[in-house]
Amino acid sequence: MSRVSPGPSRRLLLAGALATVSAAVTGCSSDSSAASSGGSRQLRIGYFAFPSGDLIVKRRKLLEQALPGYKISWIKFDSGAGVNQAFIGKSLDIAALGSSPFARGVSGSSPVPYKVAFILDVAGENEALVARKQTGITDVAGLKGRTIATPFASTSHYSLLAALEQAGLKASDVKLIDLQPQPILAAWQRGDIDAAYVRLPTLDELRQTGTQLTSSKEIGAAGKPTLDLAVVSDELIARAPKVIDTWRSVQAQALRLLKSDPDGAVEDVSAELGISTADAKAQLAQGVFRTPEQVTSADWLGTDGSPGKLLTYVTDTAQFLAGQNQIDAAPSEAVVRKAFYLKGLPDVLK
Numbered sequence: 299m300s301r302v303s304p305g306p307s308r309r310l311l312l313a314g315a316l317a318t319v320s321a322a323v324t325g326c327s328s329d330s331s332a333a334s335s336g337g338s339r340q341l342r343i344g345y346f347a348f349p350s351g352d353l354i355v356k357r358r359k360l361l362e363q364a365l366p367g368y369k370i371s372w373i374k375f376d377s378g379a380g381v382n383q384a385f386i387g388k389s390l391d392i393a394a395l396g397s398s399p400f401a402r403g404v405s406g407s408s409p410v411p412y413k414v415a416f417i418l419d420v421a422g423e424n425e426a427l428v429a430r431k432q433t434g435i436t437d438v439a440g441l442k443g444r445t446i447a448t449p450f451a452s453t454s455h456y457s458l459l460a461a462l463e464q465a466g467l468k469a470s471d472v473k474l475i476d477l478q479p480q481p482i483l484a485a486w487q488r489g490d491i492d493a494a495y496v497r498l499p500t501l502d503e504l505r506q507t508g509t510q511l512t513s514s515k516e517i518g519a520a521g522k523p524t525l526d527l528a529v530v531s532d533e534l535i536a537r538a539p540k541v542i543d544t545w546r547s548v549q550a551q552a553l554r555l556l557k558s559d560p561d562g563a564v565e566d567v568s569a570e571l572g573i574s575t576a577d578a579k580a581q582l583a584q585g586v587f588r589t590p591e592q593v594t595s596a597d598w599l600g601t602d603g604s605p606g607k608l609l610t611y612v613t614d615t616a617q618f619l620a621g622q623n624q625i626d627a628a629p630s631e632a633v634v635r636k637a638f639y640l641k642g643l644p645d646v647l648k
Contacts, residue, residue: 349578356372377451378399392415416546418549420585425501426495427513429444435492437465463622546647601643
Protein backbone atom coordinates (compact mmCIF):
# COMPACT_ATOMS: atom_id res chain seq x y z
CA MET A 299 0.00 0.00 0.00
CA SER A 300 1.15 3.57 -0.61
CA ARG A 301 2.72 5.64 2.10
CA VAL A 302 0.86 7.09 5.02
CA SER A 303 1.53 10.63 6.15
CA PRO A 304 -0.45 13.34 7.87
CA GLY A 305 1.50 16.16 6.28
CA PRO A 306 4.01 15.55 3.48
CA SER A 307 6.31 18.37 2.43
CA ARG A 308 6.31 19.68 -1.13
CA ARG A 309 9.81 18.26 -1.60
CA LEU A 310 8.71 14.77 -0.57
CA LEU A 311 5.59 14.95 -2.70
CA LEU A 312 7.55 15.95 -5.79
CA ALA A 313 10.21 13.33 -5.18
CA GLY A 314 7.56 10.69 -4.65
CA ALA A 315 5.97 11.56 -7.96
CA LEU A 316 9.17 11.08 -9.95
CA ALA A 317 8.57 7.45 -10.88
CA THR A 318 4.99 8.17 -11.88
CA VAL A 319 6.05 11.06 -14.08
CA SER A 320 8.79 9.07 -15.74
CA ALA A 321 6.25 6.43 -16.75
CA ALA A 322 3.75 9.03 -17.91
CA VAL A 323 6.16 10.97 -20.07
CA THR A 324 7.58 7.87 -21.71
CA GLY A 325 4.32 6.20 -22.57
CA CYS A 326 1.46 6.32 -20.07
CA SER A 327 -0.77 7.47 -22.91
CA SER A 328 -0.83 5.66 -26.23
CA ASP A 329 -0.28 8.89 -28.14
CA SER A 330 2.68 10.21 -26.13
CA SER A 331 5.57 8.55 -27.98
CA ALA A 332 7.14 11.86 -29.00
CA ALA A 333 6.90 13.48 -25.59
CA SER A 334 10.50 13.01 -24.57
CA SER A 335 12.06 14.46 -27.72
CA GLY A 336 13.02 18.10 -27.97
CA GLY A 337 12.33 20.64 -30.68
CA SER A 338 10.67 24.00 -31.05
CA ARG A 339 7.98 22.67 -33.41
CA GLN A 340 6.43 20.24 -30.98
CA LEU A 341 4.03 20.61 -28.08
CA ARG A 342 3.82 18.23 -25.13
CA ILE A 343 0.37 18.52 -23.57
CA GLY A 344 -0.45 17.05 -20.16
CA TYR A 345 -4.09 16.10 -19.58
CA PHE A 346 -6.35 14.11 -17.26
CA ALA A 347 -8.89 11.45 -18.26
CA PHE A 348 -11.59 13.62 -16.73
CA PRO A 349 -14.78 15.08 -18.29
CA SER A 350 -13.84 18.55 -19.52
CA GLY A 351 -13.33 20.75 -22.54
CA ASP A 352 -9.77 19.43 -22.67
CA LEU A 353 -11.08 16.10 -23.95
CA ILE A 354 -13.07 17.89 -26.65
CA VAL A 355 -9.94 19.69 -27.83
CA LYS A 356 -8.08 16.39 -27.89
CA ARG A 357 -10.81 14.32 -29.55
CA ARG A 358 -11.61 16.83 -32.29
CA LYS A 359 -7.93 17.61 -32.85
CA LEU A 360 -8.68 21.32 -32.58
CA LEU A 361 -5.12 22.18 -31.64
CA GLU A 362 -3.64 20.03 -34.41
CA GLN A 363 -5.86 21.81 -36.93
CA ALA A 364 -4.91 25.24 -35.60
CA LEU A 365 -1.18 24.44 -35.52
CA PRO A 366 -0.55 22.23 -38.58
CA GLY A 367 3.21 22.75 -38.38
CA TYR A 368 3.51 21.27 -34.88
CA LYS A 369 3.89 17.72 -33.68
CA ILE A 370 1.53 17.50 -30.71
CA SER A 371 1.81 14.82 -28.03
CA TRP A 372 -0.95 14.28 -25.46
CA ILE A 373 0.37 12.78 -22.22
CA LYS A 374 -2.03 11.42 -19.62
CA PHE A 375 -1.46 12.05 -15.92
CA ASP A 376 -3.23 10.80 -12.82
CA SER A 377 -2.46 13.67 -10.43
CA GLY A 378 -1.17 17.21 -10.14
CA ALA A 379 1.95 16.05 -8.30
CA GLY A 380 3.01 14.24 -11.46
CA VAL A 381 2.35 17.31 -13.60
CA ASN A 382 4.45 19.48 -11.28
CA GLN A 383 7.38 17.08 -11.44
CA ALA A 384 7.13 16.89 -15.22
CA PHE A 385 7.41 20.67 -15.52
CA ILE A 386 10.40 20.65 -13.19
CA GLY A 387 11.94 18.04 -15.47
CA LYS A 388 11.12 20.20 -18.53
CA SER A 389 8.99 17.40 -19.98
CA LEU A 390 5.83 19.45 -20.60
CA ASP A 391 4.89 22.64 -22.42
CA ILE A 392 1.21 22.96 -21.44
CA ALA A 393 -0.92 21.00 -19.00
CA ALA A 394 -4.13 20.80 -17.03
CA LEU A 395 -3.43 21.28 -13.33
CA GLY A 396 -5.58 21.67 -10.24
CA SER A 397 -5.50 24.92 -8.31
CA SER A 398 -4.14 23.21 -5.19
CA PRO A 399 -1.08 21.60 -6.83
CA PHE A 400 -0.57 24.90 -8.66
CA ALA A 401 -0.49 26.70 -5.30
CA ARG A 402 2.11 24.18 -4.15
CA GLY A 403 4.09 24.66 -7.34
CA VAL A 404 4.43 28.42 -6.96
CA SER A 405 5.46 28.13 -3.31
CA GLY A 406 8.99 27.85 -1.98
CA SER A 407 12.34 29.24 -3.02
CA SER A 408 12.38 27.28 -6.30
CA PRO A 409 8.90 27.57 -7.83
CA VAL A 410 7.92 25.33 -10.72
CA PRO A 411 8.79 27.16 -14.00
CA TYR A 412 5.27 27.69 -15.29
CA LYS A 413 2.37 30.15 -15.24
CA VAL A 414 -1.40 29.83 -15.27
CA ALA A 415 -2.88 30.95 -18.60
CA PHE A 416 -6.49 29.73 -18.53
CA ILE A 417 -9.24 28.15 -16.41
CA LEU A 418 -10.64 24.85 -17.70
CA ASP A 419 -13.40 24.26 -15.15
CA VAL A 420 -14.48 24.68 -11.55
CA ALA A 421 -14.82 21.61 -9.34
CA GLY A 422 -18.42 20.71 -8.52
CA GLU A 423 -20.09 17.39 -7.76
CA ASN A 424 -17.45 15.73 -9.96
CA GLU A 425 -15.05 15.53 -7.00
CA ALA A 426 -16.30 14.31 -3.64
CA LEU A 427 -15.73 12.51 -0.36
CA VAL A 428 -17.43 9.11 -0.13
CA ALA A 429 -17.52 6.57 2.71
CA ARG A 430 -18.13 2.85 2.25
CA LYS A 431 -21.73 2.08 3.22
CA GLN A 432 -20.58 -0.85 5.33
CA THR A 433 -18.87 1.57 7.73
CA GLY A 434 -22.15 3.23 8.64
CA ILE A 435 -20.50 6.67 8.39
CA THR A 436 -22.95 9.39 7.40
CA ASP A 437 -21.01 12.63 7.99
CA VAL A 438 -17.45 13.92 7.86
CA ALA A 439 -17.13 14.02 11.66
CA GLY A 440 -17.73 10.28 11.68
CA LEU A 441 -14.41 9.74 9.90
CA LYS A 442 -12.40 10.25 13.10
CA GLY A 443 -9.95 7.38 13.48
CA ARG A 444 -10.79 6.04 10.03
CA THR A 445 -8.62 5.35 6.97
CA ILE A 446 -9.14 7.75 4.04
CA ALA A 447 -7.46 7.58 0.64
CA THR A 448 -6.81 10.45 -1.75
CA PRO A 449 -4.09 11.40 -4.26
CA PHE A 450 -1.70 13.58 -2.24
CA ALA A 451 -0.91 17.07 -3.57
CA SER A 452 -4.13 17.12 -5.60
CA THR A 453 -7.29 19.22 -5.45
CA SER A 454 -8.97 16.19 -3.86
CA HIS A 455 -6.36 16.20 -1.09
CA TYR A 456 -6.83 19.92 -0.50
CA SER A 457 -10.61 19.61 -0.39
CA LEU A 458 -10.36 16.65 1.97
CA LEU A 459 -8.25 18.67 4.40
CA ALA A 460 -10.76 21.52 4.13
CA ALA A 461 -13.66 19.14 4.78
CA LEU A 462 -11.96 17.72 7.87
CA GLU A 463 -11.29 21.21 9.20
CA GLN A 464 -14.91 22.24 8.64
CA ALA A 465 -15.99 19.17 10.62
CA GLY A 466 -13.67 20.02 13.52
CA LEU A 467 -11.10 17.33 12.71
CA LYS A 468 -7.35 17.54 12.15
CA ALA A 469 -5.46 15.52 9.59
CA SER A 470 -3.89 13.65 12.51
CA ASP A 471 -7.37 12.55 13.63
CA VAL A 472 -7.59 10.23 10.62
CA LYS A 473 -5.24 7.92 8.74
CA LEU A 474 -4.49 9.42 5.34
CA ILE A 475 -3.38 7.12 2.54
CA ASP A 476 -1.79 8.42 -0.67
CA LEU A 477 -3.37 6.54 -3.58
CA GLN A 478 -4.12 7.32 -7.21
CA PRO A 479 -7.71 6.85 -8.48
CA GLN A 480 -7.47 3.27 -9.78
CA PRO A 481 -5.62 1.96 -6.69
CA ILE A 482 -8.26 3.74 -4.60
CA LEU A 483 -10.96 1.68 -6.30
CA ALA A 484 -9.03 -1.55 -5.67
CA ALA A 485 -8.44 -0.66 -1.99
CA TRP A 486 -12.13 0.23 -1.65
CA GLN A 487 -13.22 -3.11 -3.06
CA ARG A 488 -10.86 -4.99 -0.72
CA GLY A 489 -12.14 -3.06 2.28
CA ASP A 490 -8.70 -1.61 3.04
CA ILE A 491 -10.04 1.94 3.31
CA ASP A 492 -13.12 3.44 4.93
CA ALA A 493 -13.49 6.50 2.70
CA ALA A 494 -11.94 8.30 -0.24
CA TYR A 495 -11.86 11.78 -1.72
CA VAL A 496 -11.49 11.42 -5.47
CA ARG A 497 -12.82 12.72 -8.77
CA LEU A 498 -14.65 11.24 -11.71
CA PRO A 499 -14.74 8.69 -13.22
CA THR A 500 -13.54 6.67 -10.18
CA LEU A 501 -15.91 8.66 -7.98
CA ASP A 502 -19.01 7.27 -9.72
CA GLU A 503 -17.81 3.71 -9.10
CA LEU A 504 -17.38 4.41 -5.39
CA ARG A 505 -20.83 5.98 -5.17
CA GLN A 506 -22.41 2.64 -6.12
CA THR A 507 -21.45 1.18 -2.74
CA GLY A 508 -20.78 4.36 -0.80
CA THR A 509 -22.37 7.33 0.92
CA GLN A 510 -21.32 10.79 -0.25
CA LEU A 511 -20.39 12.98 2.71
CA THR A 512 -19.53 16.22 0.92
CA SER A 513 -18.34 17.50 -2.45
CA SER A 514 -16.00 20.12 -3.86
CA LYS A 515 -19.09 22.12 -4.80
CA GLU A 516 -20.10 22.36 -1.14
CA ILE A 517 -16.57 23.06 0.04
CA GLY A 518 -16.16 25.73 -2.62
CA ALA A 519 -19.41 27.38 -1.57
CA ALA A 520 -18.03 27.47 1.98
CA GLY A 521 -15.01 29.50 0.80
CA LYS A 522 -12.45 27.02 -0.53
CA PRO A 523 -13.11 26.53 -4.26
CA THR A 524 -10.89 24.34 -6.42
CA LEU A 525 -10.40 24.66 -10.15
CA ASP A 526 -8.71 22.94 -13.06
CA LEU A 527 -6.29 25.36 -14.66
CA ALA A 528 -4.20 25.37 -17.82
CA VAL A 529 -0.55 26.13 -17.10
CA VAL A 530 2.21 26.87 -19.60
CA SER A 531 5.97 26.56 -19.21
CA ASP A 532 8.11 29.65 -18.88
CA GLU A 533 10.16 28.32 -21.78
CA LEU A 534 7.11 28.21 -24.07
CA ILE A 535 6.11 31.74 -23.05
CA ALA A 536 9.56 32.96 -24.09
CA ARG A 537 9.73 30.85 -27.25
CA ALA A 538 6.22 30.83 -28.72
CA PRO A 539 3.66 33.10 -27.05
CA LYS A 540 1.42 32.93 -30.14
CA VAL A 541 1.09 29.19 -29.61
CA ILE A 542 -0.26 29.87 -26.14
CA ASP A 543 -2.81 32.25 -27.66
CA THR A 544 -3.87 29.48 -30.04
CA TRP A 545 -4.13 26.99 -27.18
CA ARG A 546 -6.36 29.34 -25.23
CA SER A 547 -8.46 30.00 -28.31
CA VAL A 548 -9.24 26.30 -28.88
CA GLN A 549 -9.96 25.83 -25.17
CA ALA A 550 -12.43 28.71 -25.41
CA GLN A 551 -13.94 27.00 -28.46
CA ALA A 552 -14.38 23.81 -26.41
CA LEU A 553 -16.14 25.73 -23.64
CA ARG A 554 -18.54 27.17 -26.19
CA LEU A 555 -19.15 23.70 -27.68
CA LEU A 556 -20.14 22.41 -24.25
CA LYS A 557 -23.03 24.89 -24.44
CA SER A 558 -23.81 24.94 -28.18
CA ASP A 559 -23.24 21.27 -29.02
CA PRO A 560 -23.88 19.31 -25.80
CA ASP A 561 -24.61 16.07 -27.66
CA GLY A 562 -21.37 16.31 -29.59
CA ALA A 563 -19.48 17.08 -26.38
CA VAL A 564 -20.98 13.99 -24.77
CA GLU A 565 -19.86 11.89 -27.74
CA ASP A 566 -16.32 13.24 -27.45
CA VAL A 567 -16.07 12.54 -23.72
CA SER A 568 -17.65 9.11 -24.16
CA ALA A 569 -15.08 8.17 -26.80
CA GLU A 570 -12.11 9.54 -24.86
CA LEU A 571 -13.04 7.86 -21.58
CA GLY A 572 -14.40 4.65 -23.07
CA ILE A 573 -17.74 4.99 -21.30
CA SER A 574 -21.36 5.09 -22.47
CA THR A 575 -22.88 8.33 -23.69
CA ALA A 576 -25.32 8.18 -20.77
CA ASP A 577 -22.44 8.04 -18.29
CA ALA A 578 -20.54 10.77 -20.14
CA LYS A 579 -23.61 13.03 -20.06
CA ALA A 580 -24.09 12.42 -16.34
CA GLN A 581 -20.43 13.09 -15.59
CA LEU A 582 -20.33 16.31 -17.60
CA ALA A 583 -23.44 17.50 -15.77
CA GLN A 584 -21.54 17.32 -12.49
CA GLY A 585 -18.87 19.79 -13.62
CA VAL A 586 -18.99 23.58 -13.61
CA PHE A 587 -17.89 25.05 -16.94
CA ARG A 588 -17.61 28.81 -17.36
CA THR A 589 -17.96 30.63 -20.65
CA PRO A 590 -14.80 32.23 -22.08
CA GLU A 591 -16.24 35.60 -21.08
CA GLN A 592 -16.68 34.41 -17.50
CA VAL A 593 -13.18 32.92 -17.43
CA THR A 594 -11.63 36.29 -18.20
CA SER A 595 -13.95 38.24 -15.90
CA ALA A 596 -12.89 39.83 -12.62
CA ASP A 597 -14.59 36.94 -10.81
CA TRP A 598 -12.15 34.37 -12.19
CA LEU A 599 -8.89 34.62 -14.16
CA GLY A 600 -9.07 38.26 -15.20
CA THR A 601 -7.36 40.03 -18.08
CA ASP A 602 -3.98 41.40 -19.06
CA GLY A 603 -2.95 43.83 -16.33
CA SER A 604 -5.97 43.05 -14.16
CA PRO A 605 -5.94 39.61 -12.51
CA GLY A 606 -9.25 38.34 -11.16
CA LYS A 607 -10.29 36.56 -7.99
CA LEU A 608 -8.28 33.49 -8.95
CA LEU A 609 -5.29 35.37 -7.57
CA THR A 610 -6.95 35.48 -4.16
CA TYR A 611 -8.12 31.86 -4.44
CA VAL A 612 -4.60 30.59 -5.13
CA THR A 613 -3.07 32.78 -2.41
CA ASP A 614 -5.66 31.58 0.11
CA THR A 615 -5.09 27.97 -0.94
CA ALA A 616 -1.37 28.29 -0.31
CA GLN A 617 -1.99 29.86 3.10
CA PHE A 618 -4.33 27.00 4.02
CA LEU A 619 -1.77 24.42 2.90
CA ALA A 620 0.90 26.13 4.97
CA GLY A 621 -1.41 26.09 7.98
CA GLN A 622 -1.92 22.36 7.43
CA ASN A 623 1.88 21.84 7.23
CA GLN A 624 1.55 20.71 3.63
CA ILE A 625 4.07 23.30 2.44
CA ASP A 626 6.81 25.10 4.35
CA ALA A 627 5.46 28.61 3.84
CA ALA A 628 2.81 30.39 1.78
CA PRO A 629 3.89 32.83 -0.95
CA SER A 630 2.66 36.41 -0.87
CA GLU A 631 -0.02 37.56 -3.29
CA ALA A 632 2.68 39.48 -5.17
CA VAL A 633 4.64 36.26 -5.69
CA VAL A 634 1.54 34.40 -6.86
CA ARG A 635 0.78 37.27 -9.28
CA LYS A 636 4.10 36.61 -11.02
CA ALA A 637 2.83 33.11 -11.85
CA PHE A 638 -0.08 34.50 -13.91
CA TYR A 639 0.26 34.83 -17.69
CA LEU A 640 -2.58 37.07 -18.85
CA LYS A 641 -1.05 38.72 -21.90
CA GLY A 642 -3.52 38.97 -24.77
CA LEU A 643 -6.64 38.28 -22.68
CA PRO A 644 -9.48 38.54 -23.44
CA ASP A 645 -8.91 39.44 -27.12
CA VAL A 646 -7.19 36.17 -28.09
CA LEU A 647 -10.35 34.21 -27.17
CA LYS A 648 -12.55 35.91 -29.75
